[in-house]
Amino acid sequence: MLSLKNVQVLYDRAIEAVRDVSLDVPAGAIVALLGSNGAGKSTILKAISGVLAQEDGEIVNGSVYLDNMPISGRSPREIVRAGLLQVPEGRALFATLTVEENLLMGGVTRSRAACARTIEQIYTLFPRVKERRSQIAGYLSGGEQQMVAVGRALMGQPRLLMLDEPSLGLAPQIVDAIFEALLALNRDSALTILLVEQNARLALDVASYGYILENGRIVLDGPSEKLRANDDVQEFYLGFSARTAQEHARREALQATQAVALVSALLDIIGVSKRFGGLTAVQDVSLKVEAGLICSLIGPNGAGKTTLFNLISAVFRPSAGQILFAGQDLTRLPTHALARLGIARTFQNLAVFKHETVVNNILVGMHTRLRTDAISAAVFLGRARAEEIRARERVEEIIDFLEIEDIRDHPVGSLSYGLQKRVELGRALAISPKLLLLDEMVSGMNQEEREDIARFILDLKEELGTTILMVEHDMGIVMDISDHVCVMNEGRKIADGTPSQVAQNEAVVAAYLGAKRAAA
Numbered sequence: 001m002l003s004l005k006n007v008q009v010l011y012d013r014a015i016e017a018v019r020d021v022s023l024d025v026p027a028g029a030i031v032a033l034l035g036s037n038g039a040g041k042s043t044i045l046k047a048i049s050g051v052l053a054q055e056d057g058e059i060v061n062g063s064v065y066l067d068n069m070p071i072s073g074r075s076p077r078e079i080v081r082a083g084l085l086q087v088p089e090g091r092a093l094f095a096t097l098t099v100e101e102n103l104l105m106g107g108v109t110r111s112r113a114a115c116a117r118t119i120e121q122i123y124t125l126f127p128r129v130k131e132r133r134s135q136i137a138g139y140l141s142g143g144e145q146q147m148v149a150v151g152r153a154l155m156g157q158p159r160l161l162m163l164d165e166p167s168l169g170l171a172p173q174i175v176d177a178i179f180e181a182l183l184a185l186n187r188d189s190a191l192t193i194l195l196v197e198q199n200a201r202l203a204l205d206v207a208s209y210g211y212i213l214e215n216g217r218i219v220l221d222g223p224s225e226k227l228r229a230n231d232d233v234q235e236f237y238l239g240f241s242a243r244t245a246q247e248h249a250r251r252e253a254l255q256a257t258q259a260v261a262l263v264s265a266l267l268d269i270i271g272v273s274k275r276f277g278g279l280t281a282v283q284d285v286s287l288k289v290e291a292g293l294i295c296s297l298i299g300p301n302g303a304g305k306t307t308l309f310n311l312i313s314a315v316f317r318p319s320a321g322q323i324l325f326a327g328q329d330l331t332r333l334p335t336h337a338l339a340r341l342g343i344a345r346t347f348q349n350l351a352v353f354k355h356e357t358v359v360n361n362i363l364v365g366m367h368t369r370l371r372t373d374a375i376s377a378a379v380f381l382g383r384a385r386a387e388e389i390r391a392r393e394r395v396e397e398i399i400d401f402l403e404i405e406d407i408r409d410h411p412v413g414s415l416s417y418g419l420q421k422r423v424e425l426g427r428a429l430a431i432s433p434k435l436l437l438l439d440e441m442v443s444g445m446n447q448e449e450r451e452d453i454a455r456f457i458l459d460l461k462e463e464l465g466t467t468i469l470m471v472e473h474d475m476g477i478v479m480d481i482s483d484h485v486c487v488m489n490e491g492r493k494i495a496d497g498t499p500s501q502v503a504q505n506e507a508v509v510a511a512y513l514g515a516k517r518a519a520a
Helices: 041-049 076-081 099-106 112-125 127-131 142-154 172-189 200-206 224-229 231-238 242-258 305-312 335-341 358-364 374-379 383-401 417-429 447-464 475-481 499-503 506-513
Strands: 002-011 015-025 030-034 057-066 084-087 160-164 192-197 209-214 217-223 265-276 279-290 294-298 320-325 343-345 435-439 467-471 484-489 492-497
Touching: 002 041, 015 030, 015 041, 015 057, 015 217, 030 041, 030 172, 030 200, 041 057, 041 076, 041 084, 041 160, 041 192, 076 084, 084 142, 099 112, 099 142, 112 127, 112 142, 112 172, 127 142, 142 160, 142 172, 160 172, 172 192, 172 200, 192 200, 200 224, 200 506, 209 224, 217 224, 217 231, 224 231, 265 305, 265 467, 279 294, 279 305, 279 320, 279 467, 279 484, 279 492, 294 305, 294 447, 294 475, 305 435, 305 467, 335 343, 343 417, 358 383, 358 417, 383 417, 417 435, 417 447, 447 467, 447 475, 475 499, 484 499, 484 506, 492 499, 492 506
Parallel strands: 030 192, 030 209, 084 160, 160 192, 294 467, 294 484, 343 435, 435 467
Antiparallel strands: 002 015, 002 057, 209 217, 265 279, 265 320, 484 492
């Protein structure tokens, strides 16, 4: 039905996002396209949908075919009329319109009677959407919005439905409901589905065939059952497989025998739970992060990792349990107090001042270390001058450590994504943190940038003794640099231990790669 032949995509006529990609989506099948952030998955969907030009992208080699006819040069409108519809990452609903108005937007090319029939089918598929039909879409939960986004695409009567990260950020119960609906559509209506997912367990459970994309290239493909059992796939998603487990175990044993200092828990999470109304996002999680070590928090999308990070950094208050830092209870402290204690954080989505220079962005991180009042700072004498000198000396140390001397005076918004993430790390380092929380630091980076960040993290541990807790999806980095790994799934901790122990844990393998869902 759909095929890509040797497709190469460039952005801005220079940045290669996809190289020599070929794949096939047979009629009536569910095909999964897997890979980490920045692998090129969304770019492939945009290439199929004909929307690359909106982001200064283009197919420079190869072509996309529908029923053996090239469609690469067609407009997005023509591609939609041909029956290829996409549910984009982030849902892209019209936030000020009602649910039903959003659905009707998806049927703009069809008659009113046809739209009415399809809406009733969507309401049968998603009863919750029917209950919310008159509500403003922007006020719905993320899961409800995703259901509306799927419904809007179905309003166009697709031959091929493409979904970009449909499980991202959603609770497991909602994800299950959406995926069961997709299975029903495929089973009952023979709807062809191309599913882009980071969550391999979910994707391989519903798909009959999968492709794994890395750095813009297809590195592996095959039937779902074979991919799930493949050593290379386990290595990709878990960092290493059974064939390399012994090597990692030997390395961990050697490191243990070489350790001469006793370590103690700098961060102690005790029975922490977080409920949002009737939804439990984190349930009875306990974790010790030892001083001077690197601990990674991993798990599929929606596992509760970022919620736990937000609990540690006082963005949320726990519904139950305690969080202790160096013996002090954090659960009632305001967020700004954590910086004074020596806890710093980066964010999954960039949080930098894009119009300010690199130097000024890092200086912002020094704010909690300054004691001068506003009047003294304005006069800039005595203590104020001394503090300014010390702050700038600290910034210079960070710039040197992160190897960003040549961009020090550049506006951060003019830098590449990888360098912006490095500047954000520099701002977190400004307070000389005892505990550094890193939320998906390498997400969206190329291989060279990932290796640089991994090197900096190791240097922070080994040279400065910084304790690091990181949420990360890049299992290669997690398994290579972590001392301890904690795995979450559906809000619960399902395993923790050394990297080799965790990678061989059956519950972890099931959480990432899963078992085939019943077809019924």
